[in-house]
Amino acid sequence: MSRQINAARSMKKVIQNLIVHIFLAITGFIWVLPIFFVILTSFRAEKGTYTSYIFPKNYTLNNYHKLFSQAGSLVFTKWFMNTLLVAIASCLISAFFVLSISYVLSRLRFKMRKKLMNIALILGMFPGFMSMIAVYYILKGLGLLENGPFKLFALVLVYSAGSCLGFYIAKGFFDTIPKTIDEAAYIDGATKFQVFKKITIPLSKPIIVNTLLTSFMAPWVDYIFAKVILGQDRQYYTIAIGLWTMLQKEFIQYYYTTFFAGCVIISIPIAILFLYAQRFYVDGMSGAVKG
Structure with missing residues (x-):
């Protein structure tokens, strides 16, 4: 009986840790996404303010x-x-x-x-x-x-x-x-x-x-x-x-x-x-x- 209780507690702790790590991963991705977009856009060869795609079709150092x-x-x-x-x-x-x-x-x-x-x-x-x-x-x-x-x-x-x-x-x-x-x-x-x-x-x-x-x-x-x-x-x-x-x-x-x-x-x-x-x-x- 005690083994089952310990196993249940252990499983509950694993699930809680998994949920926390998933939440932190999603939050971290949301936090990094704008930075990633800024870096990508800085190398974008296409001109203009708006594109229908995230990843540039051509890359250049001309912006720098x-x-x-x-x-x-x-x-x-x-x-x-x-x-x-x-x-x-x-x-x-x-x-x-x-x-x-x-x-x-x-x-x-x-x-x-x-x-x-x-x-x-x-x-x-x-x-x-x-x-x-x-x-x-x-x-x-x-x-x-x-x-x-x-x-x-x-x-x-x-x-x-x-x-x-x-x-x-x-x-x-x-x-x-x-x-x-x-x-x-x-x-x-x-x-x-x-x-x-x-x-x-x-x-x-x-x-x-x-x-x-x-x-x-x-x-x-x-x-x-x-x-x-x-x-x-x-x-x-x-x-x-x-x-x-x-x-x-x-x-x-x-x-x-x-x-x-x-x-x-x-x-x-x-x-x-x-x-x-x-x-x-x-x-x-x-x-x-x-x-």
Whole structure:
């Protein structure tokens, strides 16, 4: 009797695992399908926006060549370098801001600390583009929207300043580091900055990588703020705006497949970063949950 019960339980567990794996396989296929379509279309030789078939009848690398040919109004290389410059600068400044604020709120105790954290939490609930018009006029009043290089600098300021509200994850990670380590360093004569620089930062590699990745992603994929600040100055466009121009009515028939080639190109740096930093990224998120 007990064997039959164990066999029934074992069979039930096998069926449950099978159902779960089938569901995950279907979900994974649905998730990968758009990526597969983008890659296929980037190699499609047929022009136009619509075909009645999924797999291209002819394949070509001309779509990728057209991206870097700098023909007409398409300056993809310039857009790529603009985005890379803004993303790297925003990434480094944002990481410094977020880690500094997170450390102060995690380790130091002062008046209004909890109230400031609550205010930041409430402000973080509102989407950033709600302040878009106010930010635009502030930057215009400062004279940062007069020419292209200043516009890129203004874009870095926008992304960096807005990152400070995302300190909660880093703070949660710092909370997991025992305070006894800091106290031992203070006894040995270390200052707060020395503790932050020589003890906390070396122990916080996962959250540093996590902060760098999230700070790098925002400029790389943002369209709304970049379009408002950069305006019509096409040579200073970021990738998101540049690719969007390919889908405008007057360009879409000619640049449709080139647009997909551009999507593949810009996904490569992000994919490399995530593959390289995946372990640190997961450790950073788990540390924040524990805190």
